[in-house]
Amino acid sequence: MKFIHLSDLHIGKRVNEISMIEDQAYILTQIIRIIDGERPDAVVIAGDVYDKSIPPAEAVTLFDDFLCRLAKRSLPVLIISGNHDSPERLAFGGRLMAGSGIHLAPVYDGIVEPVTLSDSHGDVRFWLLPFIKPVHVKHCFPDAGIESCTDALRTAVEHMGVDFTGRNVLVTHQFVTGAATCESEEISVGGSDNVDISVFDGFDYVALGHLHGPQNVGSSRVRYCGTPLKYSFSEAGHYKSVTVVELGEKNDLRLRTVPLTPRHDLREITGTFAELTDKAFYSTAGTEDYLHIILTDEEDVAEAVGRLRVIYPNLMKLSYDNTRTRTDQVVGSAENVKSKSPLELFEELYALQNNQPMSGEQRAFTQELIESIQEGNV
Structure with missing residues (x-):
């Protein structure tokens, strides 16, 4: 079979x-x-x-x-x-x-x-x-x-x-x-x-x-x-x-x-703005693919998305990897976020805002609402 x-x-x-x-x-x-x-x-x-x-x-x-x-x-x-x-x-x-x-x-x-x-x-x-x-x-x-x-x-x-x-x-x-x-x-x-x-x-x-x-x-x-x-x-x-x-x-x-070979691949590419807009690079880089471009420039590039889309028309996402963003990631990180469910995170927010825990009825309602949102019913 x-x-x-x-x-x-x-x-x-x-x-x-x-x-x-x-x-x-x-x-x-x-x-x-x-x-x-x-x-x-x-x-x-x-x-x-x-x-x-x-x-x-x-x-x-x-x-x-x-x-x-x-x-x-x-x-x-x-x-x-x-x-x-x-x-x-x-x-x-x-x-x-x-x-x-x-x-x-x-x-x-x-x-x-x-x-x-x-x-x-x-x-x-x-x-x-x-x-x-x-x-x-x-x-x-x-x-x-x-x-x-x-x-x-x-x-x-x-x-x-x-x-x-x-x-x-x-x-x-x-x-x-x-x-x-x-x-x-x-x-x-x-x-x-x-x-x-x-x-x-x-x-x-x-x-x-x-x-x-x-x-x-x-x-x-x-x-x-x-x-x-x-x-x-x-x-x-x-x-x-x-x-x-x-x-x-x-x-x-x-x-x-x-x-399987897709119509357009989905990839990430990294480099400075000058490197990624150099014809020697993009002429062999698969410019029609769906791309997440990660710029390593220390300063933000003015109108980077629009300028990059001239070369990479299917640019989906732009981000930076430099000294500033790496520092922000450390300062803003929440070590336990990924280990908690949406309900647990909401419970923490509720307690922070109201100085008291959620009741059992509130927890049940919130869980039902979360599941409805996840399933596209809201």
């Missing part, structure tokens, strides 16, 4: 206020070409199809076109919703589309039915488990004693009734403890989103979405395929690819990647 593992398309995303829709159309066409060359038995998309829960019309049109191109190839496509998607909107028409081989995970209600595909070794069951939070699972199983994301995922998996003597693939969208993150992802840094890898014991392959860097977690059996495009400058060093998964008999797993 050969299948293509994709995730985190984030169709409709804007990076530094620049629309990526043309770049996404370009890379999806490239993925179609890879699929035609690989001739897989299925395509898996592990969540975050869209960048917003209410995606713009052009994003919906692009994904519709992608699905139609896949359906014309009589290729089963298995899709779950991620934390950026609206599960209700993404699942719309799912029962109708299943007849065309497009399998959309329904809104989680405690019941997960597998999509079964077969090859010369027998059946492979694909379990489509969309992005879920403890509250979703508690609603379905109120007596399960769920306190964490690990508890929630373990409960959801236990109630799926998986026969682990056969071959099983789990498609899900979560943050597995120990995986490497980058700044373009919405992660609760305090650790409340973490799922322990032991939840996935028994599965022959776990096709993960959520994290943007391609990586195995613990073993090749549990993998993030990563985004098809770079969506932040923290990803500038990533090599984007398509993951090709091949399942033989039970316990026979092989993985490989096929590289």
Whole structure:
């Protein structure tokens, strides 16, 4: 059984206020070409199809076109919703589309039915488990004693009734403890989103979405395929690819990647203004790429952005690295900010402003508001 593992398309995303829709159309066409060359038995998309829960019309049109191109190839496509998607909107028409081989995970209600595909070794069951939070699972199983994301995922998996003597693939969208993150992802840094890898014991392959860097977690059996495009400058060093998964008999797993080449790369370049505007440099520097330019001049350069965009039209971000900025970073640093969740940071601000801690009711309301903002519902 050969299948293509994709995730985190984030169709409709804007990076530094620049629309990526043309770049996404370009890379999806490239993925179609890879699929035609690989001739897989299925395509898996592990969540975050869209960048917003209410995606713009052009994003919906692009994904519709992608699905139609896949359906014309009589290729089963298995899709779950991620934390950026609206599960209700993404699942719309799912029962109708299943007849065309497009399998959309329904809104989680405690019941997960597998999509079964077969090859010369027998059946492979694909379990489509969309992005879920403890509250979703508690609603379905109120007596399960769920306190964490690990508890929630373990409960959801236990109630799926998986026969682990056969071959099983789990498609899900979560943050597995120990995986490497980058700044373009919405992660609760305090650790409340973490799922322990032991939840996935028994599965022959776990096709993960959520994290943007391609990586195995613990073993090749549990993998993030990563985004098809770079969506932040923290990803500038990533090599984007398509993951090709091949399942033989039970316990026979092989993985490989096929590289993706973007329409415009996303890179960082560093130097003085004089160096970066020297024709000898920029004539070979890839001036059409999406760029974060870091100037090392000790004094700010007047109208630097406008002058640099004459040479680098896709300049996204300009910053300085000099004595002043390095001093500012030391003076203004908050050592513990990155180790705290948004709720913890808000609690500190509230206490500072009001000289008293938040009440339990205020904490619950604030957490609900934070989650709604993160999911694009506000």
